[in-house]
Amino acid sequence: MNDETALRIFGTKELASLFDEMSTDVKKNIVNTGFRKAGRIIIDKASENLNGVVKDPGKFRKSLGTKPDPAKMEMEVGMRRKGVGWKAHFFEGGTVDRYYKKKSYKIGPVNFKKTLGAPHFTGKIKASHFFENAVESTREEVTGSIFQFIKESFEKLIRKYEGKKKA
Numbered sequence: 001m002n003d004e005t006a007l008r009i010f011g012t013k014e015l016a017s018l019f020d021e022m023s024t025d026v027k028k029n030i031v032n033t034g035f036r037k038a039g040r041i042i043i044d045k046a047s048e049n050l051n052g053v054v055k056d057p058g059k060f061r062k063s064l065g066t067k068p069d070p071a072k073m074e075m076e077v078g079m080r081r082k083g084v085g086w087k088a089h090f091f092e093g094g095t096v097d098r099y100y101k102k103k104s105y106k107i108g109p110v111n112f113k114k115t116l117g118a119p120h121f122t123g124k125i126k127a128s129h130f131f132e133n134a135v136e137s138t139r140e141e142v143t144g145s146i147f148q149f150i151k152e153s154f155e156k157l158i159r160k161y162e163g164k165k166k167a
Helices: 013-021 024-050 057-063 085-093 130-166
Strands: 064-069 074-079 098-100 104-107 112-115 120-123
Touching: 024 057, 024 064, 024 074, 024 130, 057 064, 057 085, 074 085, 074 130, 085 130
Parallel strands: none
Antiparallel strands: 064 074, 098 120, 104 112
16 A cells, blocks of 8 residues: 555544554555455355356356455456456357358369358357346445455454454
């Protein structure tokens, strides 16, 4: 978190001053935790929407994730590029009709090719918009809960340090 970005804590002055005195790494951890928990709401809804769209949704569920950026106070939620995650966009937006040409052969010394038969239809994926629907249906819940999750992360950190002081 750079100096231009600040998280204001409303309540006691002690908590606000405690947050300001924390190191940048600790502030980033607090904000990242809050963003990840909020992003989990979208991911859970998207994985629920995957049922019936994909034969084995478990592989695609594993590819859904969050990428918080505390410096910009932003978070990316979506399909990661690991494993089969890159294929999820086919189910999100669908594909056009796909064909392949049957075998062809050359006729004579000229590069004239003749195709044997019509192109073969190999299928099409219908757009399900599983992720777009998940984002739209949980938008208000996520925006309303981000600050709550950051607050919970901050309180957990305070309890952790209080436990260390007692020991």
